[in-house]
Ligand SMILES: Cc1cc2nc3c(=O)[nH]c(=O)nc-3n(C[C@H](O)[C@H](O)[C@H](O)COP(=O)(O)OP(=O)(O)OC[C@H]3O[C@@H](n4cnc5c(N)ncnc54)[C@H](O)[C@@H]3O)c2cc1C
């Protein structure tokens with residue numbers, strides 16, 4: 001069974017270890033602003049919520065890409081950007097309705113969560129188990145995916 | 160079942176793949192008139208700046224992909240669709256029969272009636288062939304005049320500047336990309352370009368282009384006269400409909416379709432730049448002429464052609480643009496509606512702009528300048544018609560909180576779900 005990220009915002013303390021680990025894994029520097037997972041702060045409520053790509057079924061980004069630069073990693077199910085093919089047109093960044101594909105001015109290409117090839121560093125780094133990498137079941141992550149998908153019914157099968 | 164698809168652009172290719180996904184048996188043929196393997200026009204700017212070679216523009220692996228999916232590719236022009244006998248006539252005299260036909264013939268550039276646009280130094284930038292011609296004339300140091308600072312014009316602009324040419328841009332509208340950005344945002348783009356040494360003329364039109372000693376002389380309505388080695392026109396496009404003449408298929412600006420991408424003929428579908436599909440925001444049927452819409456149309460047409468009845472709920476008109484490093488985007492009804500509300504953040508010194516448009520408690524449109532992170536969520540907020548509740552007010556106070564608003568309104572954030 002494929003695994004997925006299970007995110008439980010209630011456990012998140014906003015320590016940003018996940019962002020540090022992610023940026024280090026993908027860019028070689030500890031710099032939260034370069035992380036593919038993002039912890040959002042809800043100031044009024046004093047709460048935190050990590051958020052990243054849910055590797056959704058629809059793969060809006062993949063479909064919009066004009067040059068076939070986004071493919072599915074068959075072992076993890078992650079939608080992965082090929083830096084060689086990506087021309088940096090950014091169409092995927094507006095096509096992804098969850099805002100999880102982002103343009104990187106450093107590389108002139110786009111970046112997104114690739115599940116670190118099956119060993120997501122954010123999950124390893126999280127000290128409170130707010131992010132875990134578990135069998136894709138009815139996890140918080142699949143709930144996140146489902147609620148997002150439910151909200152986007154631009155297409156409906158009629159029969 | 161024989162499926163024929165006219166046009167090997169993104170709409171046609173995605174439709175073919177979709178049909179194959181739902182029907183492993185059907186015969187699928189794509190007939191396209193361009194000499195290259197199916198490619199993406201969108202990649203042309205990156206070819207012009209030599210980031211990729213021609214093969215980098217191909218939509219898919221040109222050999223294996225179509226063979227593996229058993230999709231036949233024919234390179235020939237379709238001259239006529241005979242809807243009564245369910246046949247298409249090819250330019251070389253061949254006739255092919257279909258059970259279901261998709262017209263995905265895209266659009267082509269149109270020039271305004273200006274004297275001299277037929278000179279050899281005047282090019283449009285629409286096909287790989289055009290791009291080769293431009294690459295030859297747009298040598299470093301050359302003077303180039305770009306007519307039109309619409310969306311396509313601005314995309315080409317970036318590529319031209321990166322080729323090291325001296326660029327003048329002429330736009331009849333009072334700002335850059337007038338159909339995508341409002342005055343503040345379009346004004347920021349113009350200022351940015353001027354700062355980069357690009358000669359931008361807005362509210363200005365080209366009077367004539369005439370042969371001169373080295374290239375051409377371009378006369379402008381503001382009195383300026385420019386000499387140029389190359390003139391590029393990006394002044395709009397129109398749908399390729401000729402092959403439908405006499406077929407009885409209903410056309411308007413593009414091909415008229417219903418919400419299943421079906422034309423007035425039940426066996427004939429249309430998709431992409433040539434189709435007048437539904438706009439998500441207005442519910443009206445119009446030509447959008449953008450890539451995400453073309454692939455969306457292709458997928459929905461493909462599903463219906465394969466017998467999987469699927470309704471289209473409309474596509475959000477959206478664009479993203481990189482203007483020599485300044486990134487802008489627009490979604491849906493960015494111009495707002497009467498009685499609607501606007502949240503705005505304008506910092507011209509930082510080249511930052513965010514504009515959100517609301518109808519009651521829903522986001523209906525947005526445009527931004529200088530923002531690259533999480534912008535896709537604007538599409539999500541618009542297309543899911545999320546009721547923003549308290550977040551509408553928070554966004555009115557700080558339009559940058561789009562991601563927070565989206566998460567709070569759609570996600571079960573553990574204990575946060577009552578946010
Ligand atoms: C330089 C440039 C940059 C662009 N950048 C962007 C961008 O950044 N974002 C964006 O959203 N959009 C962009 N676009 C627009 C985008 O490329 C189009 O919306 C998209 O190509 C539409 O796809 P399509 O399949 O409908 O048509 P097309 O890609 O035009 O494909 C149609 C094909 O059908 C062929 N054809 C036509 N008539 C016949 C016939 N009678 N017989 C056989 N074949 C025929 C055509 O030659 C063509 O190959 C750009 C376009 C250009 C030119």
Ligand code: SF4
Nearest residue numbers: 065086087089090092
């Ligand atoms: S930015 Fe890269 S990955 Fe995204 S759509 Fe464009 S080419 Fe594809």
